[in-house]
């Protein structure tokens with residue numbers, strides 16, 4: 001046995017401190033030391049505020065008190081994303097978390113609903129999603145405390161202040177023995193076999209380690225600059241490559257969802273926190289200048305602007321090898337799929353989950369890294385396909401950008417998924433637990449892609465039985481949601497007095 005005795009994390013943004021928190025939770029402090037190097041001169045990206053449900057699961061698995069975390073990070077609840085103007089202007093749809101409907105007998109809910117629609121029964125798919133109905137009414141309740149009720153199948157995530165999350169996880173990790181070094185890494189020394197030996201700081205100090213985790217953001221200092229792992233660029237599918245972001249004062253009521261509004265050359269986000277709102281415009285520089293993007297954002301923001309708008313360039317894509325030699329990359333250093341479905345923080349957690357599953361010794365068996373890279377590539381590609389769907393299915397023709405989106409050449413995997421769905425509503429089995437059938441069905445429906453036929457098996461069920469079950473289910477959800485607290489009332493009930 002040749003166990004890893006020291007892991008060095010370079011970077012102290014969300015990914016660095018998430019890695020430190022997860023490692024310190026899983027590894028015994030006496031057996032493996034964890035050191036995190038961060039540069040206060042460079043700073044963090046400071047955005048990344050909308051999460052997905054597995055993030056709540058991670059907080060729980062780390063043994064963190066959810067209410068304490070929410071209070072410390074100014075968090076609000078998120079039930080999904082409202083998409084405005086995506087298929088056509090003045091149209092909106094909701095992509096909810098959690099389930100949509102329950103099986104009817106042995107039959108898949110979506111297929112039953114489809115049969116009802118095809119028979120002329122006018123029901124909206126989202127009427128059967130507890131999250132969609134709660135979001136529409138501005139209500140919230142924890143589904144875990146309402147199991148076996150019509151909202152028991154809901155899911156939720158958080159909107160958080162990214163800087164406060166990194167601070168919270170730092171406290172958590174330092175409390176479990178992680179040590180922090182302040183300094184800017186300027187170089188790295190390598191062994192004959194290519195492995196990194198140590199990183200060298202601007203003041204001349206060296207930080208040695210057996211294994212390194214590159215969390216240096218878009219700089220990708222170790223995995224890219226030092227080890228030369230190439231980058232697969234997905235701009236041909238995802239043309240947005242810049243964002244301009246600003247913080248604004250809070251409005252009321254606080255919606256329990258993220259809003260993504262399609263614009264002329266991209267889309268804008270609105271992420272409500274307890275005491276402010278994060279807003280931004282993501283755009284394609286081929287179709288829009290920074291100046292135009294800034295004006296677009298400033299024209300559309302609601303509330304008082306609290307800071308200077310900041311432009312952030314990015315490229316969607318992923319490292320060809322996310323793990324190379326004795327270096328793993330996480331977060332923006334590993335890859336980035338533009339932020340429409342708020343997936344980046346989730347991919348950090350997935351990256352760590354897989355690393356813990358394939359945890360190496362000091363020799364870092366190449367087979368482990370190859371399997372890790374294969375699994376992570378599949379996750380990134382699934383997220384990419386899901387996001388491209390939001391663009392390519394648009395019916396908009398009003399700007400050059402949207403015409404480009406309608407006519408782009410799709411990744412084969414997405415083209416096959418669309419063909420499969422258009423036939424009988426079948427879905428390809430995913431690799432990640434993130435975007436399940438309800439997600440794909442919601443976005444397909446919202447973007448106007450409905451299967452031509454339902455699955456013939458549903459013909460074993462009488463239409464009357466389906467119609468009456470749908471009617472009861474819709475009423476049950478609406479009835480219950482009507483009696484729930486508003487999102488703000490619920491947030492207040494969860495907050496602890498500050499004395």
Ligand SMILES: Cc1cc2nc3c(=O)[nH]c(=O)nc-3n(C[C@H](O)[C@H](O)[C@H](O)COP(=O)(O)OP(=O)(O)OC[C@H]3O[C@@H](n4cnc5c(N)ncnc54)[C@H](O)[C@@H]3O)c2cc1C
Pocket residue numbers: 010011012013014015016037038039040041042043044045046047048049050051162183184185186215216217218219221243280282312314330331332333339342343344345346
């Ligand atoms: C426009 C936009 C919107 C986004 N929205 C979301 C969202 O809603 N939800 C979501 O999940 N994600 C979102 N993301 C992604 C999210 O911001 C990141 O995944 C997350 O913040 C993690 O970033 P990071 O820690 O990898 O990098 P960073 O925050 O950039 O941190 C890098 C760290 O490395 C350090 N560093 C860099 N170079 C060196 C060096 N040479 N020496 C020492 N230290 C160094 C820096 O000081 C810093 O501490 C968004 C991203 C963009 C661009």
